[in-house]
Structure formats: structure tokens, C-alpha cells
Amino acid sequence: MKRKAMAVLAAAAILLGIASTGWMLAVVNQWLLPWSTFKIFLPDPGYLKPNR
Amino acid sequence: MSLDRFLTLSVPAVRWLLGIQCLLSGLNWWFKILPFPNLFDPPGMPVKSAIVGVMIQSGWMFTAAKAVEVLLGLSLIFNRYVPLMLVVSFPVIFMTFILDALIGPTLLAWLQGTAPIQHVWSKLLDATFFGGAVIVMQGYLILAYFDSYRPMLRARAQPTDWERQP
Numbered sequence: 001m002k003r004k005a006m007a008v009l010a011a012a013a014i015l016l017g018i019a020s021t022g023w024m025l026a027v028v029n030q031w032l033l034p035w036s037t038f039k040i041f042l043p044d045p046g047y048l049k050p051n052r
Numbered sequence: 053m054s055l056d057r058f059l060t061l062s063v064p065a066v067r068w069l070l071g072i073q074c075l076l077s078g079l080n081w082w083f084k085i086l087p088f089p090n091l092f093d094p095p096g097m098p099v100k101s102a103i104v105g106v107m108i109q110s111g112w113m114f115t116a117a118k119a120v121e122v123l124l125g126l127s128l129i130f131n132r133y134v135p136l137m138l139v140v141s142f143p144v145i146f147m148t149f150i151l152d153a154l155i156g157p158t159l160l161a162w163l164q165g166t167a168p169i170q171h172v173w174s175k176l177l178d179a180t181f182f183g184g185a186v187i188v189m190q191g192y193l194i195l196a197y198f199d200s201y202r203p204m205l206r207a208r209a210q211p212t213d214w215e216r217q218p
Contacts, residue, residue, distance in 0.1 A: 005061050006195065007055055010062035013192040015184035017069030023181070028085045033086035041178040042100065 060080055062066035067128045070189040073142075076194045081118035091115070125178045128193075138193055145190045152183025158192025 026032040054059075080086040089099055089108060099105045108113040120141050125138035155175045161167035194201075 003055055003059065006059055006192075007062075007193045008186070009195065010059060010066065013066045013185075013189045014062060014069070015071070015164045016181065017066055017189050020181045020185040021069045021073040022088065024073055027087065028076060039174075041174055041181065 059196075063193070066189050067134065067191055068198075070186065070193065071125045071128030073125075073186065073189075074121045075129065078118045078121030078123075078125055089114070094179065103151065117144045117147070134193070135197040137188065139201075142167065142190065142194075145186050148184040149187035150206065151212075153179045153187075155179055 022041070023037070027035055027037065055128045076086060077088065080088050080089050084090040084092065089097065089104065099108065104114070107117065121144060123139045124141040125145075127133050157174070158172055158175045160169055162169060
């Protein structure tokens with residue numbers, strides 16, 4: 001039972017981790033994705049403007 | 053793959069996922085690489101919440117949080133002092149989770165007709181993919197390293213007995 005619960009938590013951690021860390025890696029310096037993709041998480045255009 | 057093998061392999065996988073995320077998020081404070089707040093952003097830039105704005109204005113609080121994130125990232129990636137850093141960084145990670153997970157006001161605004169459903173959807177995604185992801189990864193790693201914490205969980209711990217020390 002303990003092993004199964006840990007496996008479920010591990011699977012959730014890996015799935016969520018790949019989704020969030022994957023997106024973060026892809027937007028580093030707009031490498032693979034533009035910063036505007038952040039809009040889906042925060043619909044505030046002022047937040048997305050690159051400063052430099 | 054057996055369940056035990058999956059559990060064994062999942063620990064380094066989650067360590068790397070959370071480590072890279074924390075390292076990038078922390079480094080972004082000093083080197084603008086992500087669409088998140090940065091030390092050199094013009095004052096008054098919109099931020100996720102008023103609390104983040106106050107932490108940035110304090111001049112040291114957000115910097116301290118980001119330094120902890122960088123240290124956690126390095127610890128997880130290089131597999132050094134992992135149980136210690138998981139505990140040290142827990143307040144920062146929990147704060148990140150809480151900031152993203154508090155969607156009550158948005159839900160209320162939507163129910164009152166003052167916020168569009170897209171705003172609720174974006175808050176839910178934010179709560180799941182950022183706040184939710186970091187707390188699930190951190191929680192999993194803390195449980196995975198739980199044996200390291202057992203000596204700390206004694207209700208009546210004893211200090212060093214100097215009279216018996218050589």
C-alpha cells in the first residue's frame with residue numbers, strides 16, 4: 001500500500017515536473033517558445049514585456 | 053518495469069526536474085532569462101500578487117528567497133545535502149505553492165460576474181503547473197528521503213552531553 005501510494009505520487013511528480021520544468025526550459029531566453037506563452041497562466045499583457 | 057525499480061529511478065528524475073526548475077527560477081532574479089520578475093526590472097512592473105510586490109520592495113526578502121531556490125537547485129542537481137536543503141527550502145516552496153494555489157478570490161469574482169472564465173482557467177493552470185508541481189515534487193522527495201529525518205522526529209530530543217564528551 002505504501003509502495004503504491006509512493007508510486008502514484010512519483011508519477012504525479014514526474015508528469016507535473018516534466019510539464020512545468022519543460023515549459024520553463026523552453027522559454028529560457030525564448031529559446032523554443034516565446035514568453036507570450038505565459039499568457040495561458042497569467043492573462044496580463046503588461047507582465048510579459050521583455051525588459052531588455 | 054517493477055514498482056520498486058520505478059520508485060528507485062523516480063527519485064533522481066524528480067530531483068533533476070525540481071532542481072532545474074528551481075535553478076532557472078532563482079537565476080532569473082539576477083539574469084533575465086524567464087518572463088518572471090527580475091532584480092533589474094523597472095519599479096512598478098506588474099507582479100503575480102501584492103505579497104511578491106512587497107517582498108521585492110523590501111530589498112532583501114525576494115533576493116533571499118531566490119538565493120534559497122538557487123541553493124536548492126544546485127543541491128538537487130549535484131545530489132549534495134539533499135535532505136537538508138529540502139527542509140531549508142520548504143518555506144519558500146510552500147509560499148510559492150500558496151501564492152499560486154489561492155484561487156478562491158478569482159473563483160468568487162467569476163461567480164459574481166466580474167472576472168471572465170479565461171481568468172479562472174489561467175489561475176487553475178497556474179495553480180497546477182507551477183504551485184502544484186513544485187509542492188508535489190518537493191513533497192515526494194521529502195517522503196523519499198524520510199529516513200534521513202527520523203532522528204529529528206523525537207519528541208524529547210537530548211542536547212549534546214558535554215560531560216561525556218572526550
